[in-house]
Amino acid sequence: MQGFCDQHIHSALSLDGRSPLLEQVRACRDAGVTQVCFTEHIDFGTQDGDFTVDFDEYVRQIEQARAAFPDLCIRVGLELGDTEESRGRVLEQSNVLPLDFKLLSRHLIGGIDPSCGAKFFAHRTREQAAHEYCHAVYESVTRFPDYDAVAHIGYVFKFVQGDGFPPLRYRDEPDLIDAILRFMAEHGKALEVNTSRWTRFGEGMPGKDILLRFCELGGEWITLGSDAHDTASVAQGFAQATECVKACGFEYLAVFKQRRAELVRL
Ligand SMILES: [Zn+2]
Numbered sequence: 001m002q003g004f005c006d007q008h009i010h011s012a013l014s015l016d017g018r019s020p021l022l023e024q025v026r027a028c029r030d031a032g033v034t035q036v037c038f039t040e041h042i043d044f045g046t047q048d049g050d051f052t053v054d055f056d057e058y059v060r061q062i063e064q065a066r067a068a069f070p071d072l073c074i075r076v077g078l079e080l081g082d083t084e085e086s087r088g089r090v091l092e093q094s095n096v097l098p099l100d101f102k103l104l105s106r107h108l109i110g111g112i113d114p115s116c117g118a119k120f121f122a123h124r125t126r127e128q129a130a131h132e133y134c135h136a137v138y139e140s141v142t143r144f145p146d147y148d149a150v151a152h153i154g155y156v157f158k159f160v161q162g163d164g165f166p167p168l169r170y171r172d173e174p175d176l177i178d179a180i181l182r183f184m185a186e187h188g189k190a191l192e193v194n195t196s197r198w199t200r201f202g203e204g205m206p207g208k209d210i211l212l213r214f215c216e217l218g219g220e221w222i223t224l225g226s227d228a229h230d231t232a233s234v235a236q237g238f239a240q241a242t243e244c245v246k247a248c249g250f251e252y253l254a255v256f257k258q259r260r261a262e263l264v265r266l
């Protein structure tokens with residue numbers, strides 16, 4: 001494979017981004033990333049308020065980065081945080097710009113983000129949390145009308161993992177996970193391997209068991225995303241994640257340009 005393809009990265013244009021877009025691109029180049037797609041957040045009703053993007057500024061900064069780093073493919077995407085309540089507004093925001101990539105994500109479960117920790121987990125067992133989460137992801141994946149890939153399946157345990165909570169496993173909710181993966185395979189949606197916790201836990205979201213199942217159910221397309229919010233996290237775990245994806249039976253990564261997948265041999 002010629003260079004890494006990172007299709008989930010944030011800049012300071014996102015409410016929780018910490019590094020300016022140009023610095024993120026420089027970090028990509030330094031980490032061996034040759035194709036990068038920014039996926040700034042659109043997400044309503046979070047504990048930190050509403051996440052929207054200054055679209056004019058987004059385009060301006062992308063153009064500036066393309067001029068500064070002409071050897072890199074720099075693309076424009078959004079991470080669309082779906083809920084039943086906000087779906088219409090998210091969809092509206094997702095159509096403001098011509099995008100290369102729409103990454104669907106589900107952060108809020110019953111109106112709360114599991115990243116809140118105690119507030120979310122105080123009234124739920126691990127089993128209940130896994131069930132509610134998978135149900136919410138199923139709802140988003142099957143109802144959100146327009147997207148290319150699904151981000152970080154297993155997010156529900158991202159912030160508690162290692163603290164007595166194993167990551168989400170296929171065996172936690174096999175029926176719901178099958179329903180999610182089957183829908184994605186049948187509709188040509190890509191599954192993201194999110195590496196944001198790779199350094200700590202040595203695996204991506206989702207883990208190998210869920211990737212293997214996606215392959216078994218006929219899923220073809222995988223994207224790789226660091227979900228970096230600062231320069232230190234760019235391309236985290238990408239070499240190992242690439243090996244993991246190959247070991248699960250996939251031969252290609254899907255890289256999106258103008259909403260079309262180009263296949264990059266692993
Ligand atoms: Zn974020």
Ligand SMILES: [Zn+2]
Pocket residue numbers: 079105107151152
């Ligand atoms: Zn996310």
